[in-house]
Amino acid sequence: MSNYPQGFGSYQSYGGYGGFQVSFNMPQMSSGPPPPPMGGGYGYSGYGGGYQQSGYNNFGGFNSGFNCHAVQQMSGGYPMGNQPPPQPPQPPMSYTHQPFVQHQMEMNMQRHLYQQMGYQAPKKPKPPADDGEEAQEEEEEEDTSGKTIDDDIKDKMKKFYVDELMRRYAITSTFELANGVVCPMMKYPPEDMVVTFYKEERDTDLAGEDWDPEADCEYLNVAMKGPGTTESIITHIVATRCNAQRQKLKEMFITMYGRDLIKEIKSELSGDYKDAILACFVSPAEFDARCIKKAIYGLGTDEQSLIEILMTRTNAQIKETKGVYGRVAKPDKPPTDKMLDDDIRGDTSGDFKRLLVSAAQGNRTELDRHKVENAVEEIVNANGDGTGMFEVNYTKLAHEGKAKRDAKILFEAGEDRWGTDEESFNRIFAVRDFYQLREIYKQYVRIAQADIRHAIDSETSGNYRKGLYAVAQSVMNRPKFFAERLLKSMKGLGTDEETLIRIIASRSEIDMVQIKAEFLELTKKTLYRYIQEDTSFNFKKILCALVGEN
Structure with a gap:
């Protein structure tokens, strides 16, 4: 099984929870198709069981558009209990992407899943009023239709939550939400170009029908048949089908026509547009x-x-x-x-x-399921009662004593000596898992009174410095690393088209939603607009389609 995007074919609704078949349908995101139901395998893209993190409009009482600090966005209330629960243990704000927004999203996800399963979801009290005034009591009709949550159901919810965390970990080596813009097309929407084509040419309505690679291939063949090429058809199909579906299109095309789809594309297209399209058809x-x-x-x-x-x-x-x-x-x-x-x-x-x-060894230390299960704890209210909601106690994911030791080694290997002990930097940066590295970086700040990136900048040079920085930035905030790379590829004279294609093609199904948010923070412009202003013609159209409007 591939460890890269495997969204297509892995969408199953959650089953096995007390005999309930649960699908977790969330509101449509602002960029790209709506997310599929939760369930399925550990696809790199996260489509096997995830929920979108950007574009919700006040779902659960807050807007998670990621355009301002999380504290400013959480206009909603606490997720359960009669009193606000204690804040969950979190990594430092600089080392993780919007932790409080993520926590609120996860609480809403768990409440919604309880409701889908027919159980009475833990209550979410109203937030305190502004300016320190006491919260206004608002009448809320008590939901007594659901069954009471017992220990067995709590255990199942914890298992579901751990499954979800392990799915995310398989994608990015962290528990942060990672969402792509390009999603699998499970069923044809009425506005899809293939639906219009089939209505006009086959007198068949595909709207609402399961995605059919044969229908797509027919339309692709039309796009490349005869003089000229209808690039808009190719752009549309490539940008609205996931990579796994594109692999099926290659198989179906040669089965239907005896011709290789990739060779056809190479002969019909040219330039950067051709390179971008071909990149999307490679596993x-x-x-x-x-x-x-x-x-x-x-x-x-x-x-x-x-x-x-x-x-x-x-x-x-x-x-x-x-x-x-x-x-x-x-x-x-x-x-x-x-x-x-x-x-x-x-x-x-x-x-x-x-x-x-x-x-390149792919041998970095990783968290195992037992450690994750041990770190997932039930949230208790002010009375010490369990709420049926779960969160990660991040302090249990890293060994503080070992982190202090490694931070001291890094300090003595760099800023505290003449010259640099590169071997120590290499060993720690290449071996430790991401959550241990986050704890090491935190301890380093306490010892050196400086960020680890300061040591990298001051004690190393050249490509070695860039490599260490990439590890540190990937540990702290990987979407920001890619946003910085995209900006550099377009800023100034000329455009680095290869970098644009490589990052957009490889991240469009993984964490493009988060990359776009970081890009907006960096530039005060959307990635979509930046691409529009920096590229042209069909190349611009395919890139914009793959990143989506904000």
């Missing part, structure tokens, strides 16, 4: 492998591409990429697991080479 692991090969085998070495890929992927994703790298890089030789390591060693040098080789 994610192979796409990463191709990008790494190009970074190494091209003229010179594209160190930034190597950093971007190897420092931001999970262990499983890196290992899957290594598994196909030999076939991609050296198709005339028998593939081995060492080909990527050998190519990195042959094309880079020094501390940077060692950092890349370490990352």
Whole structure:
């Protein structure tokens, strides 16, 4: 099973909870199609069981558009009990993306799931009034239609929550919400271009019907048949079907017409637009492998591409990429697991080479399910009673004593000595899991009275510095790292089209919602508008379609 986006075909409603079949249908997000029901496997994109984090309008009493600080946005109330529960243990605000908004979203998700299962959801009291005044008591009709939540149901809710956390962890090595803009098309919406085509040409209404790769291929064939090409058809289908569905389109097209869809696209399209479309038809692991090969085998070495890929992927994703790298890089030789390591060693040098080789092992320490289960705790109200709602006690995910030791090692290896002990930086940055690194960074601030990135900037240089920074930024806020890379690719004279294609194609199904929020924070413009102003023609159209309007 792939560890990259596997959204298509994994959408099952939650079952097995006391015999209830539960689907978790959330409001439509502001950019892209609505999310599917929760359930299914651990797809990299998160579509196997997740809920969208941006674009809700006052769902649960707050707007989570991520355009201002979380505290300002939470106009709603606390999730349960007669008194506000204590704030959940959270990593430092600078080390995680909008933790309080995420916590509120998760509480609403759990309440909604209780209601879907037919149980009386824990109450959510009204928030305190502004200016410190006492909260106004508002009459609220008590919901007595649901059954009382007992310990067995609480255990099932905890299991559901842990399952969801492990799904997220498989995507990004963190528990933060990660949402893509491009979602699988499960059923044809009435406005889809293929629906219009079938109505006019086949006298058949596909609206509301299950997605059909044969119908899509018919319309793609129309787009490329005869003189000229209807690029708008290709753009629409590519941007509204997920990567797994595009793989099915390649299989169906050659079955239907005896022609290779990719060869047809190559012959019909040109320039950056063709490159962007082709990137979307490559499976994610192979796409990463191709990008790494190009970074190494091209003229010179594209160190930034190597950093971007190897420092931001999970262990499983890196290992899957290594598994196909030999076939991609050296198709005339028998593939081995060492080909990527050998190519990195042959094309880079020094501390940077060692950092890349370490990352390419895909062997960073990871949290196991037992540790996550131990860290998930039931929230209690002011009376000490359990509420039936669960949250992560982040203090249980990291070992404080070991973090203090590693932070001291980093301080003594850098700012507290003449020269830098790069080996210590490499070992700690390459081996520790993300939550242990967050605790190390927190302890480092206490020792050095400076952020870990200050040590990186002051004690290292060149591509080694960039690699360490990428790890630190990915641990603290990965969407911001990608937002910074996108901005750099478009800011100033000229445009780095390869970087634009690589990031947008690879993140559109993973965390593009969060990347867009960070981009807006950085530039005060949406990514959509920035692309519109920096690119042109069909290339602009496909990129804008993949990132979506805010």
